[in-house]
Amino acid sequence: MSGTAQNITRTIRRRVLGLGAGAIMILTALLAGLLPNPGGAAGMVSEYEVKAAYIYHFLSFVKWPGEEAGASEMVIGILGDDPFGRAFAPINGKAMPGGGAVVRVRRLGHWSPGMDLSGNHVMFISESEQKNLPAILASLSGRPVLTVGDSERFLERGGMINLITVDRRVRWEINRRPAARARLELNSQIFRLAIRVVDI
């Protein structure tokens, strides 16, 4: 094939490829506008905004034993570095739906031996407290406190609910045994939507 013929062939091929690729872009764009709405409820938000919402929901899906069940305040404790920022602000100090208990969020700082952890219904144990996790869980053992974390092997080390991010979505996994020891009754919906349920 002569040089001129090669050039012509090459130019035609590039033009066709270029227009084809442009057509793919336009087609995608059209699809974006025309295809049905998947119905995403809240669009894209930060990981800890979603985790805060989960913890808030857990208050409604867990039944605490004895006097904790009728408390006028439901307390969420955050132990260690606080990764939530202002995520809890919309519900902190406000009553739960239906005139229920008032939600309080307490930032407890870093754990130290002998620290008073009483009065909390949910305890979020931050990644920064990994090294103290066995001691923290030991001090809460058997007490009606829902322990929530978002760290590797949180369940294997005795935590109850671990929040994990899977493909841009936050999900959770549950360890039933410590929850039962703490006499907490978890609603079946929590189990149904969990991505993993273990008895460790």
Place this chain on the structure above:
Amino acid sequence: MEKTHMAGGLRCLIAGLLIVLMPSSSWGQEVANGDTGSLFEVPLEELINVEVISPSRVKQQMFDSPNAIWVVTREDIRRSGVRSLPEALRLAPGVFVAQISGNRWTVTIGGFSRGEFSNTLLVLVDGVSVYSTLYGYVDWDQVPVGLDEVERIEVIRGPGGVLYGANAVNGVISIITTRPGAGEAAYVRTELGTQGLLATSAGGAATSEDGKFQASYSAGYNEDNGLGIRQGEETYDYQRLHRLSLRTHSTLGEQTGLSLDGRYLSGEYANPAQGTGIPETTRRPESSIARARVDHYFEGGSQLYLQAFYRRNLILEWDGSDYSTRQDGRTQDLEFQHLIPFEALGPHQFIYGGGYRSVSMRHYIIDDNPHYYSVANGFVHDEWRFLPDWRLNLGVKYEQVSTIDPTWQWRAALLYYPAPEHLVRISAANAFRSPTSLENHQEIVVDLPAGMGFLLPFWPPGEAAEIVRLQGNEHLKPERMWSYEIEYRGLLADRVYLDLSYSYRQYEDLIAQYEPDPGFYIDLPPMMGPFGVVYDFTNEGSATSQAVEVGIDARITRRLQAKLVYGYVDIVMDSPHEDLEQMADVQPRHFGQAGLFYADRKGFQADFLAYYLGDVPEVEGIEGRDEYWRLDLRLAKTLPMRDGELEIGAVGQNLAQEWHRETGSNYYNDVRRGYYGYLEYRMR
């Protein structure tokens, strides 16, 4: 003609973009009215489908790290439209990435790249080193990991020798895959594009009923015609690769976990000629990794892990004739670490560990005999929070590499948190690079062709006349480096993550390839050129470098995110040898990337990335190149399906130019404009 074509292509893209953005005014209102408080009213069933941006836990890890670290997340990779690991590394500040053929790359941190031999960078896949001790580089095309498996890539700028060992001089790239069992139950993705691109990947994850056994698997196939262009001319550059991986995790009792991984990659690709007298070849790589790791958590908080791995890297290569070569590398490794938290004037995290690695390498350039290399090491490291807002990290490592004298590596880092989410870090460390097998044992001899003996009438009859000899030096010392860094990391207004760093580094005993005087040189008449040249290696070079790096990750609105990374590096080389001087001269000083990532609540995403690479000056033997911009665009839409979701997307890469060269050498290929479309189905 080219201009007309470029304008047409760009018009199509701009039209597509406009169509996409036209309805955005209503989305903009939603953003303005957005209230995260409404998330608390979203039922659990819907909350599990809410996508999150830029996991902030990753940022939290960045605040805890005593290293200059930047994390490229799975989301970053997906949104940028990149198709390979080296491309994904462009998303981190301070990483210089240049593509030199359809399947080969040069990736460096802090400069010091010799073509594709970026020998001061250590790369790990789930803790398994994929650094080649033959040339001192990473065969990126043979790293048996698909992007679909990657959870995140941690890019550590600066020395990492204390924790990672030899050759972690200018940086460490740690590729971490998704946890076994996590992710979609199944997925399949197909890509079709220009340059004959056809790629498919599929995989999934499963967990046993009792939750104690988890597994993930992934398989992929890729074929394309590579870059196929050099200085505007077509060239031969295809690749066909397939890979497979299986990863498992088992819970053994309450405190012990066992991870078992297996990976395999093989294929064929064309390796374009990369210099005078170096022929175009066809390569068939085979790469495999097997890894076992046990983690045990003791009462009281201490953690122990024990890891063993085996890696094999085999490359068969043909040059179009009957002549073929074989490169065969095998690595066995055993290592452990024990972390012990304790209290003494504040909390400590004390780690001690050690390991042993043995490598055998065989290749014709090192006389075709297997050469053995071993490393034994032990280290201690402590992180001490001596005041609530201060941490001190100290570490030292002793390493015995079989080819050099024992070495000590150390690091000290002081971290100050003036306020929550703000960190100032200063650190000092040393590191070393052990000589490669090539530098120690290279043996390439080119004899005078038969029938040309009349050129050397004085040569003893019957003796082969060597006209070129490239030889190694078994007495080389390691290259040494001292690094001093200062860095600020902060979260501003709860939405802008900022990372600013400055480093000053000194290098000693740099290894240069040189021509000894007089060597084997035979003084022939000038018109016949130099005959009998010998090249050797020596430790004759020192250098200083200064680098500034900036990384910004800003969440502008709930739907719009911006990222900006920039790096500047200046190297001053002091060596009598052209080899090293040239290496410093051809390093571009400025490189950066800016990205805008838009996602609406209907599952539509529009992502725009611009890369910049500064010019490379012309020096002797290197042609140089101008600065260039590279523009990429990705458009995608996610649709809900009965048991999962379907994503359809299109990506345009290198939209600013028909082609450009990313290195300063004419012996490497050009990067051309390309497009691909894809479909991905994810089943939950």
